[in-house]
Amino acid sequence: AVNYTQAIRGQFFDIAKVGASPEALKANARHLDDGLLFLNGGTIAALLPWEEGRGLLRHETDYLDSRDKLILPGFVDTHLHYPQTEMIGAYGEQLLEWLETYTFPVESQYQCRDHAARMSAFFLSQLLSNGTTTALVFGTVHPQSVDALFSAAEHVGMRMIAGKVMMDRNAPEYLTETPEQSYRQTRELILRWHKRGRLNYALTPRFAPTSSPELLAAVQKLREEFPDTWVHTHLSENSSEVDWVKALWPEHASYLGVYHHYNLTGKRSVFAHGIHLQECEWDCLHETDSSLAFCPTSNLFLGSGLFNLKQCQHKQVRMGIGTDVGAGTTFNMLQTLAEAYKVAQLQSYRLSACEAFYHATLGGAHALDLDGKIGNFQTGKEADFVILDPVVTPLQKLRYASSRDIYEKLFILMTLGDDRNIWQTWIDGKCAWQRDALEVAA
Ligand code: GUN
Ligand code: ZN
Numbered sequence: 060a061v062n063y064t065q066a067i068r069g070q071f072f073d074i075a076k077v078g079a080s081p082e083a084l085k086a087n088a089r090h091l092d093d094g095l096l097f098l099n100g101g102t103i104a105a106l107l108p109w110e111e112g113r114g115l116l117r118h119e120t121d122y123l124d125s126r127d128k129l130i131l132p133g134f135v136d137t138h139l140h141y142p143q144t145e146m147i148g149a150y151g152e153q154l155l156e157w158l159e160t161y162t163f164p165v166e167s168q169y170q171c172r173d174h175a176a177r178m179s180a181f182f183l184s185q186l187l188s189n190g191t192t193t194a195l196v197f198g199t200v201h202p203q204s205v206d207a208l209f210s211a212a213e214h215v216g217m218r219m220i221a222g223k224v225m226m227d228r229n230a231p232e233y234l235t236e237t238p239e240q241s242y243r244q245t246r247e248l249i250l251r252w253h254k255r256g257r258l259n260y261a262l263t264p265r266f267a268p269t270s271s272p273e274l275l276a277a278v279q280k281l282r283e284e285f286p287d288t289w290v291h292t293h294l295s296e297n298s299s300e301v302d303w304v305k306a307l308w309p310e311h312a313s314y315l316g317v318y319h320h321y322n323l324t325g326k327r328s329v330f331a332h333g334i335h336l337q338e339c340e341w342d343c344l345h346e347t348d349s350s351l352a353f354c355p356t357s358n359l360f361l362g363s364g365l366f367n368l369k370q371c372q373h374k375q376v377r378m379g380i381g382t383d384v385g386a387g388t389t390f391n392m393l394q395t396l397a398e399a400y401k402v403a404q405l406q407s408y409r410l411s412a413c414e415a416f417y418h419a420t421l422g423g424a425h426a427l428d429l430d431g432k433i434g435n436f437q438t439g440k441e442a443d444f445v446i447l448d449p450v451v452t453p454l455q456k457l458r459y460a461s462s463r464d465i466y467e468k469l470f471i472l473m474t475l476g477d478d479r480n481i482w483q484t485w486i487d488g489k490c491a492w493q494r495d496a497l498e499v500a501a
């Protein structure tokens with residue numbers, strides 16, 4: 060018998076185990092054409108083939124029928140900025156000019172609590188309507204930006220990691236603080252929010268160029284005081300940025316070396332981008348068990364460069380996918396995977412659908428050190444998942460009809476899919492979002 064509160068019948072796909080090679084991932088993939096998922100409140104009780112599961116139902120019809128849908132673990136977005144939601148698609152600049160011209164002025168608005176609360180609600184509805192159930196999120200330098208975001212996430216019951224930006228130089232005065240202020244305000248936020256329900260705190264120095272040695276020392280002190288918090292920052296995204304770090308921190312041999320010097324590498328340290336890394340930096344990421352966030356739409360939009368997936372795999376560095384909104388151009392993980400595929404194509408690496416969906420789910424969870432809690436349908440894990448409608452346009456209908464197996468179906472979904480394919484998003488065993496019905500012509 061299974062102790063359950065709800066059951067859902069449909070087509071399921073997940074990856075049973077964390078792995079490095081595409082072959083290992085495929086060997087651990089699970090596809091149920093007709094499966095039955097049992098939930099016990101907010102927990103996965105079991106996922107079984109229909110024929111095995113049906114006898115465990117209290118009544119033959121005691122399930123939600125989603126047989127025409129595909130059910131996946133919820134998407135994990137390992138890097139994005141909620142205050143940049145309102146500036147997606149800012150024209151014409153690469154990273155450093157883009158920050159000066161567009162980003163800093165927009166972030167200044169988060170001093171206003173009401174603005175932060177309104178945008179937090181909007182941001183969360185964007186995550187949910189795109190099937191994203193967990194995210195690692197940048198706030199702004201203002202503590203109230205993080206209070207607003209965590210309050211909204213708590214209301215939804217979402218597993219989320221976030222933090223206040225820390226920065227004390229090379230940014231407008233209205234967005235900078237002293238290292239002491241940064242330390243004190245961050246500490247208060249940790250005490251208020253870290254490990255409250257499903258919320259967790261990430262120490263969030265923006266990046267090395269906006270940090271003085273004193274600021275990074277303050278981050279180090281906080282990490283020593285609160286060793287189970289996360290560290291979330293940017294690394295080696297753009298070549299002018301890399302040159303600038305070299306000029307600002309001449310005593311360090313590499314960009315990552317700056318963070319490493321302050322003990323900010325390690326498990327639960329997530330570095331966004333990592334495009335222009337030296338060999339020794341890859342080795343350091345591996346040896347310290349640090350993670351990278353691969354953000355394809357952002358890297359292409361800002362012209363930053365191509366993330367080296369093959370090297371990441373070869374060096375066995377933890378990696379998850381990030382949308383990096385608002386340098387990234389979508390909240391949608393399907394569209395983000397399509398761009399990841401193209402980034403790989405340009406480097407003669409073939410990103411399979413199996414590997415791509417792994418990175419978007421269990422792999423992302425692993426990069427955030429949350430794979431014990433989320434990322435697949437393993438019994439005992441938290442019930443966060445997304446119910447996809449694989450066919451919502453005439454073109455998808457045409458193409459889907461000729462698909463032969465689950466991998467071709469998934470690949471079509473990531474190539475042609477978008478938010479219209481997200482039918483329902485479930486958080487903590489409850490449907491937290493549902494799309495309106497769509498008519499598919501033809
Ligand atoms: N590097 C430092 N700050 C940022 C930011 O806001 N976005 C991106 N993409 N890179 C950064
Ligand atoms: Zn970013």
